[in-house]
Amino acid sequence: MLNALRARTSGSARRGPWLKLLCEVLALAGPQGELLRHGERPWSSATFSGSRHSLALSFTGERAIDAGEALIAALPDHEFAIPGHLVADATITCVDHDNGPEPRMTVEAEFLLLEEC
Template sequence: MTRHESTGRGPWLRLLSQALELAGPDAEFLRHSECPWSSATFSGTRHRILVAFNGEHALSSGEAYIAALPEHEFSISRQIVADATVVEVEHAVLPAPRMTVEAELLLLDDC
């Protein structure tokens, strides 16, 4: 558990909420992780979000999420989403259609 998770505060919750809103009501939240990130000029956090889309109807929502995520404008106070990438997509057809989507987002401090 990171410092932000332990206090229930921080930009990760806003980021996660907006990502899940973008994924839509057919998305099932599975996991979120966060780790510190820095370069010579920037600091922030890298986030991984895993969601599932279950059933034929939900697969369309999953495809829309994959298409929309990289260009989505997040609104998080004092933070910039510098990169949002789908890093893995898995499909299953049995016992029912299912797609899992793992996204990685780079959140930079905007001081």
């Protein structure tokens, strides 16, 4: 998944902090995590500017769900390394379990990235 993401965004594609953010979150999720969607919108306050990102990942199967639980546990303390940006907030906003024939967990998270001065 990481290599496909990097290949798709190489070359003349506009690179922003979103690519590094996605790569770090997917590395935390491990190979069992599947990116469902990513959204980005500008964010600013009186003193800061940056962007807010939302991500959704799915984990299918018992082993993958264990990896998703590890992501949930690791995310609050993870030190992101995104050049020119600070991750001011990383929050799990939703966890949904589907106990069908093959168990599946969907994790949604939001991130606030601030531009460093």
